[in-house]
Amino acid sequence: MKNSRRDWFKKAGLAALGLSLAPMEGFAINSINISAVTGGTKIRLSSNENPYGPPMASRTAMTAAVNESNRYSWDQTSRLVAAIAKKNRLAEENVLMSAGSIEMLDIAGRLAAKDKGSIVIADNTFSYWTRAAVQLGAETIEVPLTNDKKIDLGAMLKAIRPDTKLVYICNPNNPTGTVLKTVDLVNFIKEASRKAIVLVDEAYIEFTDEASIATLVKDNKNVIVTRTFSKIYGLAGARIGYALAHADTIKEMDKLQAYVLGGISAVSGAGAIAALDDAAFVEKTKVLNEAAKNYTVGEMEKLGISCIPSSTNFLYFSLADYKKDFFKLLESNSIEGTGIFEENGRWSRITIGTMEDMQKLIRAIS
Numbered sequence: 001m002k003n004s005r006r007d008w009f010k011k012a013g014l015a016a017l018g019l020s021l022a023p024m025e026g027f028a029i030n031s032i033n034i035s036a037v038t039g040g041t042k043i044r045l046s047s048n049e050n051p052y053g054p055p056m057a058s059r060t061a062m063t064a065a066v067n068e069s070n071r072y073s074w075d076q077t078s079r080l081v082a083a084i085a086k087k088n089r090l091a092e093e094n095v096l097m098s099a100g101s102i103e104m105l106d107i108a109g110r111l112a113a114k115d116k117g118s119i120v121i122a123d124n125t126f127s128y129w130t131r132a133a134v135q136l137g138a139e140t141i142e143v144p145l146t147n148d149k150k151i152d153l154g155a156m157l158k159a160i161r162p163d164t165k166l167v168y169i170c171n172p173n174n175p176t177g178t179v180l181k182t183v184d185l186v187n188f189i190k191e192a193s194r195k196a197i198v199l200v201d202e203a204y205i206e207f208t209d210e211a212s213i214a215t216l217v218k219d220n221k222n223v224i225v226t227r228t229f230s231k232i233y234g235l236a237g238a239r240i241g242y243a244l245a246h247a248d249t250i251k252e253m254d255k256l257q258a259y260v261l262g263g264i265s266a267v268s269g270a271g272a273i274a275a276l277d278d279a280a281f282v283e284k285t286k287v288l289n290e291a292a293k294n295y296t297v298g299e300m301e302k303l304g305i306s307c308i309p310s311s312t313n314f315l316y317f318s319l320a321d322y323k324k325d326f327f328k329l330l331e332s333n334s335i336e337g338t339g340i341f342e343e344n345g346r347w348s349r350i351t352i353g354t355m356e357d358m359q360k361l362i363r364a365i366s
Ligand SMILES: Cc1ncc(COP(=O)(O)O)c(C=O)c1O
Pocket: 047, 048, 099, 100, 101, 102, 103, 126, 170, 173, 174, 201, 203, 204, 227, 228, 229, 230, 236, 239, 240, 241
């Protein structure tokens, strides 16, 4: 076991990065899915999951929690809330937990849609959560990205109408992987939050060098931040996310959630508490992700596929100058990617898996 791990580390070029073996023991390389959970045997590069997770500490805690799943886990959820508040230098009343951050996005959308009106979002961005808000009568106003695929804050501000209830900023943005400078975002929020709720989705913020804007929620009722354990913490299947907002805003969101403290299972909560303490896992994920991403960008560019610089664990790239059938090659090599997000320029997205996954991808499309 140890030998094969060591071989893998060599292959991944970690020695060159100066990483020692010891802190890596907790890593499991499991991105080739052969399980009942994912229902497939493909290399999954479609959903921006962490191929190294869950952290070992989470696995141990989750396994132990299975034996207590006959009990409601309110106390544990309260401990998780306290840990999240402390980590973000906020109070417990600023935190609301959910089954994945998509639930919190959905609730923010429904809160905004209570009085109909409009929601300003970028085009392209992560927009699945707007469904309920639209059903409830909200209109979405889509604002094109800049040429370098960043959210256009100036245009977003201009797009706010008198009836706009919410502006959504995905930072970094999915699918493009671009991040806004914290200072620019803070300035934007100052203006925009006078007119509407600013919902900042920080699902991938831990991958970036930019600071979270979460502390703004202390004094500003019109800022909601959503976060997740699905990405850098490697717990996508455990379904844990949360919102950070002013206590009064949390109270309003809470009224739209079915059951206070009820959404997080005993097993998921145990995994999340353990993950929060595992700074080494987060750091190693970042290092491995960067190495695999740099390799992929270099190789894709050689194939005429131009990539947008990514601050995340996924890549946005143009197939405009690539002559082969990219998607057919993925399929015949059992690699699950995504589709075309923008016809103009044939822009697509791929998740950064392990170095081995990315080498297979490059072999498949070369
Ligand atoms: C930008 C963004 N926000 C939110 C989510 C939802 O993630 P989850 O519900 O697993 O927290 C995703 C998932 O891919 C995402 O990409």
